[in-house]
Amino acid sequence: TQVASSADLEPDAAGWNTGKLIAEPNDVAPLLGRPEVWIRVVMDNYSGLKTGTSNTLNSVEVKLTLGPAASADSDPQASTRAAWGDLRRSVGWQAISLDWSDPIQGRPPHYYEDADGWLRPPGEIPDLFTEERTGFRVRRAYATEHRWPLSLVMFVKTSAQSGPLMLRLLIRADRDSSRSMCVRWDDKPLARFDVATFFEDDKACFVQVPGPVAAGLHELRIAGQDGGSILVRQIGVIGEGSPAWAEKPSMPQGGSLKALSAYYIPDPAPPEASQAVEGRTKTPNVGLIFKGVQLLYKEHADFGAVRAIVRNNGKVPVRIGDGLLLNGKPIEASYVDFAKSAWDARGVVWHRVRPPLLSPGECGEVYVRFRRRLAGDHAALRIPLINGKPTELTIPYRRPSLTVDYVTTGKDMRTMYVYARREPAASKARLQAVFLDGVLLKETAIFGADCPGNVALAVAKIPSPLKPHSFHVVGIQAEGTPEQVAAQFRVLPFVFPRGSIHTPVSQLKQMNMNMAMWRMVDQASCEKYDVTTTCHEYRVFDIHPRVAYIFGPDEPDAHDNRGGGYDVGLGWHARRLTQSGWQTLVERHAPNVATWLIMNGTVRPLNWSVYGQVADVSCFDPYPITFYGADHAYVRESLALARQCGAPRRMYACLEAYGWGKGQGVPKDIRGPIPAEYRQNVVQAIGAGMKGLTSWVHSSGAGGWQLNEDVAKEIAKVNALLAHIEGDLLLGTPVDLVSCDAGLVKTGTVGSELWPKPRVWVASLLCGPDKIVIAAANHIPASCPDPPKIQPARNVQITVALPDFLSEVKAFEVTDDGIAPFHSTVTDAKASLVLDRIESGRVFVLSRP
Numbered sequence: 001t002q003v004a005s006s007a008d009l010e011p012d013a014a015g016w017n018t019g020k021l022i023a024e025p026n027d028v029a030p031l032l033g034r035p036e037v038w039i040r041v042v043m044d045n046y047s048g049l050k051t052g053t054s055n056t057l058n059s060v061e062v063k064l065t066l067g068p069a070a071s072a073d074s075d076p077q078a079s080t081r082a083a084w085g086d087l088r089r090s091v092g093w094q095a096i097s098l099d100w101s102d103p104i105q106g107r108p109p110h111y112y113e114d115a116d117g118w119l120r121p122p123g124e125i126p127d128l129f130t131e132e133r134t135g136f137r138v139r140r141a142y143a144t145e146h147r148w149p150l151s152l153v154m155f156v157k158t159s160a161q162s163g164p165l166m167l168r169l170l171i172r173a174d175r176d177s178s179r180s181m182c183v184r185w186d187d188k189p190l191a192r193f194d195v196a197t198f199f200e201d202d203k204a205c206f207v208q209v210p211g212p213v214a215a216g217l218h219e220l221r222i223a224g225q226d227g228g229s230i231l232v233r234q235i236g237v238i239g240e241g242s243p244a245w246a247e248k249p250s251m252p253q254g255g256s257l258k259a260l261s262a263y264y265i266p267d268p269a270p271p272e273a274s275q276a277v278e279g280r281t282k283t284p285n286v287g288l289i290f291k292g293v294q295l296l297y298k299e300h301a302d303f304g305a306v307r308a309i310v311r312n313n314g315k316v317p318v319r320i321g322d323g324l325l326l327n328g329k330p331i332e333a334s335y336v337d338f339a340k341s342a343w344d345a346r347g348v349v350w351h352r353v354r355p356p357l358l359s360p361g362e363c364g365e366v367y368v369r370f371r372r373r374l375a376g377d378h379a380a381l382r383i384p385l386i387n388g389k390p391t392e393l394t395i396p397y398r399r400p401s402l403t404v405d406y407v408t409t410g411k412d413m414r415t416m417y418v419y420a421r422r423e424p425a426a427s428k429a430r431l432q433a434v435f436l437d438g439v440l441l442k443e444t445a446i447f448g449a450d451c452p453g454n455v456a457l458a459v460a461k462i463p464s465p466l467k468p469h470s471f472h473v474v475g476i477q478a479e480g481t482p483e484q485v486a487a488q489f490r491v492l493p494f495v496f497p498r499g500s501i502h503t504p505v506s507q508l509k510q511m512n513m514n515m516a517m518w519r520m521v522d523q524a525s526c527e528k529y530d531v532t533t534t535c536h537e538y539r540v541f542d543i544h545p546r547v548a549y550i551f552g553p554d555e556p557d558a559h560d561n562r563g564g565g566y567d568v569g570l571g572w573h574a575r576r577l578t579q580s581g582w583q584t585l586v587e588r589h590a591p592n593v594a595t596w597l598i599m600n601g602t603v604r605p606l607n608w609s610v611y612g613q614v615a616d617v618s619c620f621d622p623y624p625i626t627f628y629g630a631d632h633a634y635v636r637e638s639l640a641l642a643r644q645c646g647a648p649r650r651m652y653a654c655l656e657a658y659g660w661g662k663g664q665g666v667p668k669d670i671r672g673p674i675p676a677e678y679r680q681n682v683v684q685a686i687g688a689g690m691k692g693l694t695s696w697v698h699s700s701g702a703g704g705w706q707l708n709e710d711v712a713k714e715i716a717k718v719n720a721l722l723a724h725i726e727g728d729l730l731l732g733t734p735v736d737l738v739s740c741d742a743g744l745v746k747t748g749t750v751g752s753e754l755w756p757k758p759r760v761w762v763a764s765l766l767c768g769p770d771k772i773v774i775a776a777a778n779h780i781p782a783s784c785p786d787p788p789k790i791q792p793a794r795n796v797q798i799t800v801a802l803p804d805f806l807s808e809v810k811a812f813e814v815t816d817d818g819i820a821p822f823h824s825t826v827t828d829a830k831a832s833l834v835l836d837r838i839e840s841g842r843v844f845v846l847s848r849p
Helices: 025-031 078-090 291-302 523-529 572-579 582-589 606-612 624-628 633-646 675-688 709-731
Strands: 096-099 111-113 136-139 151-158 165-173 181-185 188-193 201-209 216-224 229-239 244-246 258-266 304-311 348-354 363-370 378-385 388-396 402-409 415-422 431-436 444-447 455-461 471-478 485-490 532-535 547-551 594-599 617-620 650-656 693-696 732-735 738-740 744-749 752-758 760-767 771-778 793-801 810-815 818-822 825-827 830-838 841-847
Touching: 078 165, 078 201, 078 229, 096 244, 136 151, 136 216, 151 229, 165 181, 181 201, 188 201, 216 229, 258 291, 258 388, 258 471, 258 485, 304 378, 304 388, 304 471, 304 485, 348 572, 348 582, 363 378, 363 471, 363 485, 402 471, 402 485, 415 431, 415 471, 431 444, 431 455, 455 732, 572 582, 572 606, 582 594, 594 606, 606 617, 606 633, 617 633, 624 650, 633 650, 633 675, 633 760, 650 675, 675 709, 675 760, 675 771, 675 841, 693 709, 709 732, 709 760, 709 771, 709 810, 709 818, 709 841, 732 771, 738 760, 752 760, 760 793, 771 793, 771 830, 830 841
Parallel strands: 532 547, 547 594, 594 617, 617 650, 650 693
Antiparallel strands: 096 229, 111 151, 136 229, 151 216, 151 244, 165 201, 165 229, 181 188, 181 216, 258 304, 304 363, 348 363, 378 388, 402 415, 415 455, 431 471, 444 455, 471 485, 732 760, 738 793, 744 752, 760 771, 771 841, 793 830, 810 818, 810 841, 825 830
């Protein structure tokens, strides 16, 4: 029972809580009269970094007052214990039992609930922890090194209708045991027990199953309602009706799957002449320079993944088995070794089947991520079925002419926007049809079927609203081909999150933010300030309704070093997250929450593709000043690449906002961005297609923007700008329609401007059929540690090639204060805007009149 928290203390000017935590008499009253009183102090490091001190405990004071001499109390289970003895006597001491001391081969059938709810016998797969040397252990908790079984399940068969049955459970209890162990019969709760004790002991729990008990098969399930451990040593069952242990029911046979789509996804080409892959001369010891990554310019297509979309077209549920075969071998046989395999070794990094159990009409996805694809010109995939014949697929290593670039629903959840991106070599590809879960959407309007700017848009009316956070499959079909190209997507709420890590919840509104980032803020505070919050990877079960996202491990790609260098180990966290069942647990136990991974990318671009498909939201943190000493073009180049790697899911940006003082993670002689740089970075992120924004970091202890009033004001202004067009940005995807006449300028690292790039970079987003958003960012040179000398660009003409379906437009500029008309001309299907001056970044909207 929590009696005090530092979150309730008044922080000082720096945000630290230094008061005393006191358990008041009213809080302690429920504990009085017990044989044990536990005191637990939980100290969380909320900074997300291993360096620095997050909190300090100076002292703990405990005062105990002894009452009168203890007297014997009645056994709370006296009546059920007596009933057990009476019933056992009446049935002639006949009982069935599961006992940990019995030899393995002599134990009755018993099963463990996996992360997805499937019941598995002990030892069926190595990822599920079912070791039984001391008993049968289950735990309702997330573990990183394996999957905990969530419950212990047995099946009892009675030969005839009978009177009541009784259960006797022997639990090995300790201080980590469950405070709320639930016993269920046929999915109905029978009893709940606190089986924890500070001193290790065996606890006997007696449970009565009310009669009459019908003849047939019954399920007995033992699970915790908290995160405590349950170690079952023995289960006994007695009663009339000749109870006997039984195997779990089998699935009905005759299941089959139809493959809707199966194709290879080569990694997108890294930006040429870019800081993202060319390495740097500054601080090379952090692992940023690898000669091998230069091969990605020529051989990036040799790195990629295969995606197969299947549909249950039958009348019975279908369960995909564990033995997925790749090129005739178990897929695990092709796994790369994180300690020994080269960064470009051929093999599999991770794979996922979601969901493995498909109801009639339901679709699923099999996704296999290579480090480098296996040898040959195709992959052979065999998908086994527990209750049917396997599905065999041959997947050539070639990219389809059209791919699903981005999918979202509108605010009403009844309109779906599907963007198809054309392969540059497929200049004649035309979008013809769109499917949802394998069914043709008849009420669909296609805009730009011939892909102006390499993108086509389909706007489809859905027969019934899609449920937020549900998974579906969208398929597209090009003219002249019978095949679909399909991808799984998750329906996310129509919300553009804006936040900054560690910002106090009371300051969010004044910063025009709508989300408390990093540690989970309590529900009452979220409701008071009308915001949502995030939490961390391990909090899968104990969250409140205002939690919108669960973070995965922070910057997992930067912490994959498992073999003595950053050029090996890539993907270790990705495989761990899939094998630990993290995403599956979130889907089942936090179904209204999306998963979010923030990538670091300080090693090589291959990171972004390896991690881009793991979570519901793909995110990247380009820090051009502090870690790269780079030109700000790195922001757009890295974010654009990260968006492609995560398609068709949403991409968020985590921008640089620290370096104004010594603190956690702040390199020596580093400065934070000036306001113009921060705005320019945000505008680049808009043009790259971001759907949410956060930044590192608010707190002064990490050198954050709490120390810089000018940048704080600029962050608030930029968030206000985003709020004016957030609906458009949620609908938009990058499209190649815009250019400008500002010319080129040399870019690169500090003192080494190697590459010519646009003096003013412009990008366009197609935001539904009626709008185009234009992002324009002025060149800001690399300058570290000194602030940059920015040369404003003047009289810049921006030209937008208008697609046929949007041939007449009016222009508006988006500022912190709102949206205002902006002069433009339309001639020969081209819109022109002239900017008299641009110093940082500006945003415009072209809208149908």
